[in-house]
Amino acid sequence: MLQNSVAGLLVPGILQALCLVLFAPLVAGIINKTKAVLQKRQGASILQEYFDLYKWWKKPVILTKYTGWIFVAAPVVYLTTSIIAAMMVPGLLTGSFSFGDAFVFVYVLALGRFFMTLSSMDAATAFGGMGGSREIYISVLVEPAVMLAVLVNATRYGSTTLSQMVIQYDQFFFTVPAVLSCAAFFLIMLAENSRLPVDNPDTHLELTMIHECMTLEYSGRLLAFIHLGSMIKLLVFLVMFGALYLPLPIPMALKVLAGTLIIGLVETLNNKMRLFKVRVYLSAAVILLAVAVIAQ
Amino acid sequence: MEPMKIELVKPSELPEAAKRLSAEGTHPLTAMFGRDERRDENVKGLSIYCVFENTGTHEMEALKAVFKEGVPYRFPTLTYVLPAAAWYEREIQDMFGIVPEGHPDPRPLVLHESFPEGFHPLLKDVAKNTEARGERRYDIHVAHGEGLFEVPVGPIHAGIIEPGHFRFSQAGEAMLQLDAKLFYTHRGLEKIMEGKTPFEALPIVERICGACSIANTWSFCQAVEQIAKTKIPRRAEIIRTLLSELERVTNHVGDLGNIPGGVGFNPAISLGGRTKEMLMRLQEAVAGNRFLRGIIVPGGVSMDITPELRAKIREVLAAAKKNIEDLSEMFADQSNFRNRVRTTGIVRKSTAADLAMVGVGARASGFLHDSRRDFSYGVYPELPFEPALEKDGDVAARIKIRIKEFHVSLRMIEKLLTLLDEEQEMTLSVELPSVKGEGFGISESARGSNFHYVALDGEGRIDRIFVRSASYANWPALPIAVQGDIIPDFPLINKSFELCYACIDR
Numbered sequence: 001m002l003q004n005s006v007a008g009l010l011v012p013g014i015l016q017a018l019c020l021v022l023f024a025p026l027v028a029g030i031i032n033k034t035k036a037v038l039q040k041r042q043g044a045s046i047l048q049e050y051f052d053l054y055k056w057w058k059k060p061v062i063l064t065k066y067t068g069w070i071f072v073a074a075p076v077v078y079l080t081t082s083i084i085a086a087m088m089v090p091g092l093l094t095g096s097f098s099f100g101d102a103f104v105f106v107y108v109l110a111l112g113r114f115f116m117t118l119s120s121m122d123a124a125t126a127f128g129g130m131g132g133s134r135e136i137y138i139s140v141l142v143e144p145a146v147m148l149a150v151l152v153n154a155t156r157y158g159s160t161t162l163s164q165m166v167i168q169y170d171q172f173f174f175t176v177p178a179v180l181s182c183a184a185f186f187l188i189m190l191a192e193n194s195r196l197p198v199d200n201p202d203t204h205l206e207l208t209m210i211h212e213c214m215t216l217e218y219s220g221r222l223l224a225f226i227h228l229g230s231m232i233k234l235l236v237f238l239v240m241f242g243a244l245y246l247p248l249p250i251p252m253a254l255k256v257l258a259g260t261l262i263i264g265l266v267e268t269l270n271n272k273m274r275l276f277k278v279r280v281y282l283s284a285a286v287i288l289l290a291v292a293v294i295a296q
Numbered sequence: 297m298e299p300m301k302i303e304l305v306k307p308s309e310l311p312e313a314a315k316r317l318s319a320e321g322t323h324p325l326t327a328m329f330g331r332d333e334r335r336d337e338n339v340k341g342l343s344i345y346c347v348f349e350n351t352g353t354h355e356m357e358a359l360k361a362v363f364k365e366g367v368p369y370r371f372p373t374l375t376y377v378l379p380a381a382a383w384y385e386r387e388i389q390d391m392f393g394i395v396p397e398g399h400p401d402p403r404p405l406v407l408h409e410s411f412p413e414g415f416h417p418l419l420k421d422v423a424k425n426t427e428a429r430g431e432r433r434y435d436i437h438v439a440h441g442e443g444l445f446e447v448p449v450g451p452i453h454a455g456i457i458e459p460g461h462f463r464f465s466q467a468g469e470a471m472l473q474l475d476a477k478l479f480y481t482h483r484g485l486e487k488i489m490e491g492k493t494p495f496e497a498l499p500i501v502e503r504i505c506g507a508c509s510i511a512n513t514w515s516f517c518q519a520v521e522q523i524a525k526t527k528i529p530r531r532a533e534i535i536r537t538l539l540s541e542l543e544r545v546t547n548h549v550g551d552l553g554n555i556p557g558g559v560g561f562n563p564a565i566s567l568g569g570r571t572k573e574m575l576m577r578l579q580e581a582v583a584g585n586r587f588l589r590g591i592i593v594p595g596g597v598s599m600d601i602t603p604e605l606r607a608k609i610r611e612v613l614a615a616a617k618k619n620i621e622d623l624s625e626m627f628a629d630q631s632n633f634r635n636r637v638r639t640t641g642i643v644r645k646s647t648a649a650d651l652a653m654v655g656v657g658a659r660a661s662g663f664l665h666d667s668r669r670d671f672s673y674g675v676y677p678e679l680p681f682e683p684a685l686e687k688d689g690d691v692a693a694r695i696k697i698r699i700k701e702f703h704v705s706l707r708m709i710e711k712l713l714t715l716l717d718e719e720q721e722m723t724l725s726v727e728l729p730s731v732k733g734e735g736f737g738i739s740e741s742a743r744g745s746n747f748h749y750v751a752l753d754g755e756g757r758i759d760r761i762f763v764r765s766a767s768y769a770n771w772p773a774l775p776i777a778v779q780g781d782i783i784p785d786f787p788l789i790n791k792s793f794e795l796c797y798a799c800i801d802r
Contacts, residue, residue: 039562039563039566040570126446126448130447133468196560197632200560202560203560205787207447208560208784268563269563270630271559271560271562271564271636273635273636274635274782274784275782275784276469277635
């Protein structure tokens with residue numbers, strides 16, 4: 001019995017994670033292409049992220065003698081937590097498959113971020129420390145917002161198990177809490193995945209970076225791990241957005257594509273906000289969610 | 297322009313005399329430089345020139361202090377009287393070994409720690425091909441205190457830009473202090489031009505800076521023509537003025553497209569970049585190269601701007617105007633962008649005046665300085681000229697100044713093209729006699745006034761050339777502008793000045 005249920009959870013989970021890992025670079029490529037087209041540039045191929053990963057995979061890893069084991073472990077932990085999150089996220093394979101709890105999901109991702117922050121300080125460069133401190137500043141602000149977002153669906157369905165929280169269109173279609181939590185989760189998704197207007201994934205200006213700042217010392221496969229981890233995380237959030245918050249009865253692939261295009265559009269229309277304004281931005285998300293909880 | 301009025305003073309009297317001359321004009325200090333005249337029978341010593349603009353009389357006035365053989369090469373520093381003198385004095389100390397006594401920051405400016413002590417390249421007894429390697433002391437300035445940390449940036453950067461090292465002293469995200477170590481790629485251009493005729497030196501002058509070759513060439517040619525006491529044909533003056541305004545338009549558009557790069561405002565970057573490329577291609581059509589090199593020559597200009605080219609200029613500028621109107625609208629509509637640029641990187645008017653800032657940087661802080669108005673060279677007196685002035689001194693003000701000046705320049709170009717259409721005289725240049733003497737040239741580049749001093753010897757060869765471009769005057773303002781802002785705002789502030797490294801690495 002036990003064996004069956006474990007296998008029954010793990011096999012679809014692994015299949016789902018595999019699927020997300022495979023498609024994550026494509027989603028990132030589509031965002032980049034969307035941005036390029038909207039800015040009247042030709043842009044790189046939507047497959048470029050695969051080529052980049054392959055390139056980093058072939059390159060040697062360069063480590064300074066000042067770094068410890070954390071520096072090597074962090075990208076592995078980061079990638080692993082992203083893959084575990086990809087196994088947990090509901091609503092992809094069968095529509096209601098998932099194992100685990102919303103809180104576990106949130107803190108699995110937090111574990112990856114924790115290790116990345118540690119590693120940012122390990123090489124003791126000024127940029128790494130700056131990036132780590134900014135990343136923590138933002139995650140402290142994101143966390144209550146994510147918790148409220150979980151709460152909206154948890155109070156609605158009386159469970160914090162991810163598979164129970166999947167949005168039911170028949171009872172819940174374009175209601176006030178649905179629309180509010182959908183908007184708020186989108187804001188959270190941009191902040192959590194280091195996109196504009198919170199962070200700029202395209203910049204080369206080290207002084208302005210947040211997430212990228214922490215990866216400056218990495219090279220080769222370790223860099224590939226981090227980038228792949230980030231791309232998976234973005235796709236996981238897009239799936240999560242589609243399954244839990246987007247109240248539209250359309251297939252998941254379309255939902256993800258819509259989310260991808262909207263991110264491209266948002267990143268074209270916006271510029272990066274002042275660092276200390278991020279709290280205002282995330283307060284907006286928290287307020288929307290608070291209203292959604294009350295309206296429910 | 298009238299030749300420079302030179303007043304001889306004793307080295308010990310420099311601060312007093314400088315204070316007096318500085319107070320007479322509205323711009324505190326144009327430039328300060330040294331010259332080795334030990335081989336000149338009339339002088340027999342090293343000298344320091346201190347140049348001031350008398351904006352009332354539209355004249356250049358200079359103080360000259362000579363250090364005869366045997367006299368200690370020392371003078372009391374001017375920096376306490378004129379803060380703007382700080383860099384010039386450090387450069388004179390590096391290049392000539394004349395020590396400004398009591399200088400608040402006596403570190404080397406140009407010759408960093410990899411140069412030997414006691415090496416002063418602009419002295420005549422140092423050969424041009426001298427290889428100088430050594431070690432000397434260079435301390436970077438940092439703030440100390442509990443919880444403070446340093447962030448070193450550069451000299452090699454992530455983007456494709458020139459080398460400069462910035463050392464930030466940080467209290468969390470707040471920038472307490474910034475020390476900028478520049479002059480990494482000193483090219484010795486002033487030294488290699490010595491002994492060359494103005495025509496031989498011209499290709500070097502054109503390449504001092506990629507962004508303002510017209511401004512540099514024009515100032516240089518003005519100086520040479522002043523020495524030769526020759527007036528150039530009117531057609532050449534019109535063409536020079538036209539090229540200068542075209543260069544300003546290209547630079548302002550490039551800067552306007554670059555500034556949003558500091559905040560990741562992608563459509564604006566893209567629109568600015570496309571428009572700049574349009575203008576660079578126009579410049580290529582006009583000059584045969586993208587940087588407007590090879591047109592301005594001593595004595596006039598080397599080629600005409602044909603009616604077909606004039607039509608093309610009108611057409612491209614009309615398209616550029618439309619793009620920049622769109623860009624301004626984008627800036628105005630984006631509240632998030634307005635929020636980033638307002639109150640960021642403030643330079644107050646008093647600071648601008650103390651540091652003798654020039655150009656866009658000065659005018660954005662309410663400190664009006666524009667050589668086109670103050671010296672009325674070229675055909676500027678005939679043009680519809682309104683100097684742009686803003687008073688906030690922040691990034692937003694520097695953007696506004698560029699947008700205003702872009703439109704003013706377009707109107708000027710329109711008028712210049714008409715003048716060119718009407719001009720009957722076809723002579724483009726005149727022969728210059730080779731005379732001994734010294735002269736100056738000044739022109740307003742896109743970044744501010746560009747000053748050249750040229751001294752020719754009896755054979756008509758350059759004995760000394762000194763180049764002070766706008767960036768040299770404005771760089772010292774950057775560390776002051778960043779104070780009170782947070783470090784992620786630095787790239788934006790830096791881009792709003794868009795200072796040039798090549799201009800100081802000369």
